[in-house]
Amino acid sequence: MSNYKVLMTDTIFPDMEIERAELATIGAELTLASGSDPKTLAREGKDCDAMIVVYAPITAEVVNSLTKCKVMVRTGIGFNNIDLEAASRKGIMVANVPDYCQDEVADHAMALFLSGVRKVAFLNNRVKSGSWDVNEAKPIPRLRGKLFGLFGLGSIGQRVAERAKAFGMDVCSYDPYMPQEVFDKLGVKRFHDFDEFLASVDFLSIHAPLTEETKHIINLQNLKKMKRTAFIVNTSRGPLVSEGDVYIALKEGIIAGAGLDVLENEPPAYPFPLAELDNIILTPHAAFYSEESEPELRRKAAQEVVRTLKDGRPKYWVNKKMMEDLGTA
The missing domain is CATH 3.40.50.720 (NAD(P)-binding Rossmann-like Domain)
Incomplete structure (x- = not known):
């Protein structure tokens, strides 16, 4: 039985092997959502311990449905597809990967x-x-x-x-x-x-x-x-x-x-x-890509999940101040 459940909300990658390898170090099980719409994510993410997010919109509806989630990691630099205020009020840490590409x-x-x-x-x-x-x-x-x-x-x-x-x-x-x-x-x-x-x-x-x-x-x-x-x-x-x-x-x-x-x-x-x-x-949102940057991004996103579930906080904690101000940190 796995120690943690991690939901990947959506993907543009050919597989999830890089993410699974990193998450396996803490016995976490990774599953891919069957759809990236809010209702599906709210249903399938209800009892997840963490989320790995690519482009799916993480709305307040999704956030408020989560009962165990500790962290959402955006697989990329930007995080505007995640409702930061809703996540902060819920006490969910949001992280990103600003140090790649x-x-x-x-x-x-x-x-x-x-x-x-x-x-x-x-x-x-x-x-x-x-x-x-x-x-x-x-x-x-x-x-x-x-x-x-x-x-x-x-x-x-x-x-x-x-x-x-x-x-x-x-x-x-x-x-x-x-x-x-x-x-x-x-x-x-x-x-x-x-x-x-x-x-x-x-x-x-x-x-x-x-x-x-x-x-x-x-x-x-x-x-x-x-x-x-x-x-x-x-x-x-x-x-x-x-x-x-x-x-x-x-x-x-x-x-x-x-x-x-x-x-x-x-x-x-x-x-x-x-x-x-x-x-x-x-060009089609291609600036981030190289043969080296894509696996680096995927590895670092999964490592942020591991770091949070193991040590209690991510390295790149996007909404830290917002959570502190709300008293949910």
């Missing part, structure tokens, strides 16, 4: 940026359609000396800063929560005013968490503050960007281009207006 996302952000600004994807499509004319791609800016802006200077943003500097660009950031010593160490110029930041940058890469404060922060009003030659990249969370407003900005030449790895709704409903534009590059 940092190089992969930084590489992907630069790949989107370079492919878009250098018009690589556009020219590739033109050559394949029978055209051999660099003039179709003009204008293409020189990168050296341009100002590369980072909205968010966390671990991934810092890696992007290093890569942008290697191309001879000056780097700046808007991040009101990051200590000044991080800016100083990286040689990144700090902006304290968001409007001034947007108006100054030549290129913008987004590396911020999704919160009520940041949702749709890249909207038409803010896009109009940017240079008409600006190019934006989002490898963070889709709802940080208003897709409808970006479509208008790209269509009307308010900004020059965009590269998006994440969308408000994934996958998008087709026909998809953004996909019709030549000045945008779209």
